[in-house]
Amino acid sequence: MGYSGKTVVDRFISVAHDFPDSVAVRDVTVLGSESVFTYRELYESARNRSAELHEAGIVPGDLVAVDMPAGFDAVVSFLAVWLAEACYLPLDHFGPSERNRSIVEDAAPKALLTPEGKSSVFDSSEPVTRKNGYDLLFRAHAHQPPSGTAYIIYTSGTTGDPKGVPVTHRNLSALFDATAPWFDVDTTDTWLLFHSLAFDFSIWELWGALTTGGRLLIPDRLTVRDPEKCADLIRNEQVSVLNQTPTSFLSLAPELCSWDFQGSCLRYVVFGGEQLFPRFLRDFCKSSNSFVYNMYGITEITVHATIRRVSWSDIELNISNIGETLPGFTARVVDEHGYEVPFSEVGELLLAGPQVVGGYLRKPELSERRFTVLDGKYYYRSGDLVRREMEGFVYVGRNDEQVKLRGHRIELGEVDRALQEVPGVTAALSVVIEDEDERYMACAYVSEDATDITTRRWRNALSERLPSYMIPRRFARVDSMPRTRNGKIDRGEIENVFRRAR
Template identity: 40%
Template sequence: PAGACAPTADAARQAAELVACAPAARPAWGLGRAHGPDEPEVRALPLPADHPVTDAVSWTTALGVVLARYEGVRTTAVAALLPDEAAGGEHLALVPVTADGGNTLGTADKELRAHLAAGPARCTGELRGALTAAGAAPLGLVLADRDPAADLPGAECAEYRPFQRPPFPVTVTVERGPAGNRLLRCDFSPRTLSAGIAGRLLRHLREAHRTLVEAPETPVADVRPWEEDDAERLAAHRRSAPLPSFMPRRVDTAIAAIAAARPDAVAVCHERTRLTYGELDRRADRLAHALRALGVAGSDRVGVCLDRSAELIVTLLAVLKAGATYVPMDPAYPEDRLAYTTSDAGLTTVLTDRAGFPGGGTVRVLSPAELEEHAPERCDGPPPSDTGPADPAYVIYTSGSTGRPKGVVVPHVNVLSLMAATADDFALDEDDTWTLFHSSAFDFSVWEIWGCLLTGGRLVVVPYWVSRSPEDFHRLLREERVSVLSQTPSAFAHLVEVERDGADAAPVRLVVFGGEGLDPRMLLPWFDRHPESECRVVNMYGITETTVHVTAQTVTRAEALSGSKSVGHALPGWSVRVADPEGRTLPAGVAGEIRVGGAGVAAHYLNRPELTAERFLTDPRTGEREYRSGDMGRLLPDGRLEHLGRLDSQVKLRGFRIELDEIRSVLLDDPRVTAAAVVLNRADPDDAATAQLDAYVVMDGDDTASVRQRASGFLPEYMVPSTVTALDRMPLTTNGKLDTRRLPAPAQAAPAAPAPAAPASAVPASAPGTPPGDAFARTLLDVWAEVLGVPVGPDDNFFDLGGNSLLAMRVGAALRRRGGPTVAMRDLYLRPTIRQLAADHAG
């Protein structure tokens, strides 16, 4: 929490402000354990003989500054035992310490003293109750240094003991040891701090206090008490291992070498199509010559807008063999987004089967079949090219905060580096069968396609509708004997449900998670049927700008039971560090921005020099390029990384990276909308399927359905808000920012007008105002209401009610458990109302 905590005459308001500033009861940086005994523990740190002697206020200032740096805030609250001159004793007070980076330590100390002079907030039972209700618990500081020579209050009480039991979960005491030496003591709950963090807190407090007394002119922003004692250890944890050696070359050249060595091995499967490595290589060579014949040069970018198929793999490889860069686009994207990508990437050639692709007059739009017409009957290898390993292989567009997506340029060598970093650890080889489950416009596909082909494996291309049916997909895994499976956690959860419903175990030996955060507890049923000795589960953190993956954490049953958030150590050749807003490395446990360096850092953003300069930087300590991720995380003492969310408005939904500001910009382009906000909500915090985007608008009129309909023409399906709620005005904080806590519950979609053509037998009996219908329609009505958690009518559109691909899978699972007829995913998308589905079933 941040914000000002200035004194006020209103005691209740003062208390509320202090509560808002207080650290969480279990601060993230404390690395406290979730389970086990909660008996207080103690750590002590002797102070050197020359350490300055001060009153409790200076120690409180120093402690507040350290805590503010840990929390990444400007103001924090500390509970301190302070002299009470009026009563002639001492009292516990909750006081704010302002650690604004622009102030000096001396200024922070003076401000605290001024606050105390105005009357601090005593730690009354009422204030303690407010802290507990807010989930906050300030650290306490007690000065028990009773050296008469120090001439401090209470010096005559030689046997003074400040407490019998520590008054706070973390209590720091300045006291005298039995031998008369001064020391810092930390009494702490192991649920709040680990022993190592408690010891580090004392070291950091000691250095901050010394700096305050000896150099009060030091800016708060320059106070880094961990600089010296942690620098060497932090550097050691940044990189887990060097990148294994490999021959730098282009992706297509490496695959050609595999094709030459194993020409008859199957490379790609899609439905009934089977392509060997030799066939794949020869077909891609011919299409590469065709591209050259059409004028595609080595520095060109070629758009590829194809559904998942064997033809997609051939086409992508052909673009690389021509020396060009492929720019993948999803055929399901709206025309506006396809047109923008085509223009921004400067495409002159687009390969697509999509009818009416918005290419414009200067863009050559060809289908793969039309490209084939320009290919020679025979060719001896690919056309000559000057393109090298350091040149771009692909440009993938990701959501952008300015309202338009941005292209990430990734060289060939980055992809080969990724495989060099993972192939041995994951034991990837020609005996593996992989799946291509994701769109080529999603960077997970880079790992699936090239990861498989660069290690000589067999790639099974998953048809779109199979990918939307957990039962069909699970059946495909068994039929094709898939061994390497890459999934988002949200999609994988449905495979787990299929096996829980009795399906035979899939023959997978390696599961790789990416795209979104993983709650490992969801894996416990999987481990019941897939022992760790037979199937390895790896959770990977990654970013498009750092070539798909950055870290890897093998998830065990123990990790799942503990609910670990670890995403593991950096891959060999990659590095991670956690930095403060000024870019300075933070110690273990302290949250900050994740910065990624090493072999995976992309080249730049296409046509965005200012954004490139802002996000792609040089690490001053090592001199290597690094990427500012915008993700929040912390390093654990053993060097593993925990991912803690975003620092900005970017979110992850079902594996897709989404900038909320891009959606907001599209909404504001609607002439009827004068203000807009978009939030990611989750009805059930433990259920990713209930996550949805909700939009709020201030608009002329109340036709929110048309606002949503217009937005769907500019945004991909996964970015279209599930709901649009009209407001009279946006709720704001005192600082003029959107107050998301005061946003109302999202408005449900208005009931749809009935479809008059549907037969009466297709109408659920329980729908208001409708005649009795058949049992299947009534079952659908019950299941939809159960899955969506809202009232459902026979003509309501499943997706307008907040439905999504994950909830659609859940509808199928619920119908399957009831033992009656089910609904194919394709049918639900094509007939998204109960009346339509029931009519189709009856017909």
């Protein structure tokens, strides 16, 4: 697919010129109050702040960390940085301060933009430029990121060690070029900013709205964590584009299904961020006319790489079909030696295309391990296991979730799928527990009627689906799956459930 040549900034400016009086942002982050801003107001605010950044010493190519809570001011700051021809590093304003400090130390931005007097990252000895309601704090030592960078997102992946991923304007533009055929969105749509600004799913939510003339709805943090309140917000604000991790939607779906879906406002529901087992969508899809998409993606390939409209066959078979690659991508499925595997066999997914980033920030050895050139194309080694089928790629799991117990190689994704198929189970996940003298597999689950499922019933049901060595030893019912700040399942907390019960 060809590159359109229009950056996200260009697209936003075009929308602001064409629809200056349309609502761009509705900020309801403060309970009991709301603020509404038009595209004209957003653009003018960003231009003014950009001029202030330039006067303070920000020059093209600089990296500016933005440590602000989700809200109109954060959106203005992102745009202002881009209009100054710099790039931004979003921080989770309410996240762990030590992690933010570690990220800032590693990324080495020239300055940090934060609400007035509210930085937990820089100490008071740093020089501060105080502007209209915000502080610009300059660092003594800074590095410029790679040329053309739009933003840098830090991701821990499976290593637990945060690493910076510089995403270029070209990468980001390619994302919206590639996804356009599937999303007929315009000025009548309302996008909900559900996710943390430091999680790349929010990049899709934020700029998906503001490059198409839509309205970006920014809720308060408590509302998005309360399924009933979130469902009410979606209905009352006529949200038409909703993006979710499966774990988050598991709690939200029953609230949405309680509505009368005749003429539902929800046009698109997009899943991403983690594996989707679609069986739990049965009731929602029966009562909704929404386009429901399963989109696979990673920060290193700019949010989304594949798309699949969830079908009734997917739901009935509970298959995690991630569909076809977006235009512009080339995919390979390879074994542990790098050779392509036959059709329908499991292998690691490698992706090449205009959305693939150039590597990690100042981590050449890690970049060399995770990125490779094959037949003249630059591929990212995803670490995700898939198999290629007639209807698209079926997600199997992570290659680092393959464990060896009692001499057997076990793919946790295969175990999880079998767990999900047991009658009466709403959600389930397997983990490996390391005791002092042994390792074993355990399962945490949510049941439909909030009652315990006996170990004997589990084993009887699983014995029809799995060999004995793949059946977990211990089972524990939880009220809901614990989530990280990004809405994904918190495996560490599930492991703690079993450690506390010893």
